[in-house]
Amino acid sequence: MxxxxxxxxxxxxxxxxxxxIYVCEFCFGPLEVAYDYKGIAGAMNRxxxxxxxxxxxxxxxxxxIDGEPQVGLNSGFTPLxxxxxxxxxxxVDALYVKDDTVVHPTLSFKDRVVSVALTKAKEFGFDTVAxxxxxxxxxxxxxxxxxxxxxxxxxxxxxxxxxxxxxSLVYEPHLVAVDGNYDDVNRLCSEIANKYPWAxxxxxxxxxxxxxxxxxxxxxxxxxxxxxxxxxxxPCASGSLLTKVWKSFREFRDIGIIKQLDTKVFAAQATGCxxxxxxxxxNTDVIRPVxxxxxxxxxxxxxxxxxxxxxxVVKKTGxxxxxxxxxxxxxxxxxxxxxxxxxxxxxxxxxxxxxRKLIESGRIKRDEVTVICIxxxxxxxxxxxxxxxxxxxxxxxxxxxxxxxxxxxxxxx
Amino acid sequence: xxxxxxxxxxxxxxxxxxxxxxxVPGKVIDLVxxxxxxxxxxxxxxxxxxxxRRFVNIYVNDEDIRFxxxxxxxxxxxxxxxxxxxxxxxxxxxxxxxxxxxxER
Numbered sequence: 001m002x003x004x005x006x007x008x009x010x011x012x013x014x015x016x017x018x019x020x021i022y023v024c025e026f027c028f029g030p031l032e033v034a035y036d037y038k039g040i041a042g043a044m045n046r047x048x049x050x051x052x053x054x055x056x057x058x059x060x061x062x063x064x065i066d067g068e069p070q071v072g073l074n075s076g077f078t079p080l081x082x083x084x085x086x087x088x089x090x091x092v093d094a095l096y097v098k099d100d101t102v103v104h105p106t107l108s109f110k111d112r113v114v115s116v117a118l119t120k121a122k123e124f125g126f127d128t129v130a131x132x133x134x135x136x137x138x139x140x141x142x143x144x145x146x147x148x149x150x151x152x153x154x155x156x157x158x159x160x161x162x163x164x165x166x167x168s169l170v171y172e173p174h175l176v177a178v179d180g181n182y183d184d185v186n187r188l189c190s191e192i193a194n195k196y197p198w199a200x201x202x203x204x205x206x207x208x209x210x211x212x213x214x215x216x217x218x219x220x221x222x223x224x225x226x227x228x229x230x231x232x233x234x235p236c237a238s239g240s241l242l243t244k245v246w247k248s249f250r251e252f253r254d255i256g257i258i259k260q261l262d263t264k265v266f267a268a269q270a271t272g273c274x275x276x277x278x279x280x281x282x283n284t285d286v287i288r289p290v291x292x293x294x295x296x297x298x299x300x301x302x303x304x305x306x307x308x309x310x311x312x313v314v315k316k317t318g319x320x321x322x323x324x325x326x327x328x329x330x331x332x333x334x335x336x337x338x339x340x341x342x343x344x345x346x347x348x349x350x351x352x353x354x355x356r357k358l359i360e361s362g363r364i365k366r367d368e369v370t371v372i373c374i375x376x377x378x379x380x381x382x383x384x385x386x387x388x389x390x391x392x393x394x395x396x397x398x399x400x401x402x403x404x405x406x407x408x409x410x411x412x413x
Numbered sequence: 414x415x416x417x418x419x420x421x422x423x424x425x426x427x428x429x430x431x432x433x434x435x436x437v438p439g440k441v442i443d444l445v446x447x448x449x450x451x452x453x454x455x456x457x458x459x460x461x462x463x464x465x466r467r468f469v470n471i472y473v474n475d476e477d478i479r480f481x482x483x484x485x486x487x488x489x490x491x492x493x494x495x496x497x498x499x500x501x502x503x504x505x506x507x508x509x510x511x512x513x514x515x516x517e518r
Contacts, residue, residue, distance in 0.1 A: 011467065028468040028498035288479055308467055
């Protein structure tokens with residue numbers, strides 16, 4: 001029932017069988033899943049999709065599995081919120097928030113990619129899954145892996161904040177705290193992935209894992225009434241999500257689910273880690289690596305693997321890229337919460353603040369339909385807001401004390 | 414002292430198993446052409462039409478040549494050149510073999 005033809009190198013086009021491999025032996029380019037789109041076009045249309053459960057597997061023909069979905073049967077299909085309050089503040093006609101602060105079960109878009117990676121890991125016969133992560137990915141692999149019966153090895157830098165460690169540990173994976181920074185952890189994991197027969201979700205099953213991101217884009221199109229938006233703003237770490245959102249729109253067009261596709265794709269980064277937006281702004285295809293320094297830690301990849309492809313999509317679609325300071329990130333988190341009641345993690349602040357700049361500079365037109373992708377929940381990065389929120393009113397437990405405060409509030413104090 | 418060139422494991426088949434070979438001083442891209450004469454086939458794995466392949470990183474004395482003059486970066490006698498396949502994904506820095514060559518320096 002699957003529609004995968006094989007794996008193909010994005011750089012040189014060499015073909016490989018469907019295996020847990022991720023890099024071209026010849027030119028070291030990334031491998032990508034190749035599908036039988038003809039077969040998919042015959043098997044899937046708006047009606048078949050609409051009849052299915054509201055989870056990310058409703059687009060299963062366009063996902064790289066051979067059998068039945070096995071992981072993440074409650075993941076995906078998050079709200080596309082029409083953000084009229086926010087639109088008013090930003091001065092645009094039609095603004096939507098794709099709200100992945102509420103993906104089941106760990107509240108970030110990583111639950112999408114991990115659902116696909118772990119289903120594929122089952123198909124390959126792995127009994128152990130692993131990842132290197134400082135946050136969202138660790139939580140998702142820990143949780144999805146618990147429910148689907150995998151042994152789990154999660155590698156983190158030992159200096160990680162206690163709240164993030166607990167949010168993984170509660171699912172009882174083997175959590176390994178490594179003396180070193182995130183790059184050290186990643187390098188160690190590359191060694192381990194070579195030696196042990198485990199499914200490292202973002203290493204040897206990455207070609208399959210990354211495909212899960214397309215479901216965000218499929219949902220946006222369906223939720224807009226089977227239309228692609230005029231503009232979409234996507235946060236970039238490795239750049240993979242941005243390329244996959246674009247791929248999802250393209251695939252829907254190619255198999256005839258939508259007729260028209262004129263979407264402009266916009267990249268958002270923190271100024272403290274902006275190799276992709278820098279390449280777009282300087283109009284070069286060279287991604288110059290940087291040493292990250294930003295509160296948006298979930299986006300802090302200084303040498304983004306898909307950076308070239310992400311900047312290519314941005315340029316090809318007529319989009320642009322913008323980056324924002326830590327203070328702008330915090331302001332945007334608060335703006336989204338204040339106007340739409342959505343508490344985003346720092347990456348969400350990056351996306352909204354960048355969108356705001358793109359609107360102000362005229363890169364995003366005010367009369368067009370714009371979707372901003374909010375990819376993780378603010379409860380995970382609360383420390384970023386310390387000192388940036390108002391203090392609570394402190395009162396004695398009596399009515400007089402409360403009414404004194406209320407008087408102040410009514411007087412606008 | 415010639416230029417020292419560190420070869421990653423996936424390319425050592427072309428260098429008769431040697432982890433380190435000698436290169437000629439001059440521009441990086443010319444050094445690659447020269448290597449291809451000594452070890453036929455290695456050139457097209459590293460470069461394409463005079464450009465270093467996108468997923469191959471080259472370091473001269475620990476500095477990524479993208480921070481220097483890219484393919485035009487000039488190496489001199491005694492310099493160390495490392496060829497390291499970029500890992501495709503996750504922001505990681507290299508496979509076991511590749512990062513070993515970097516750590517040993």
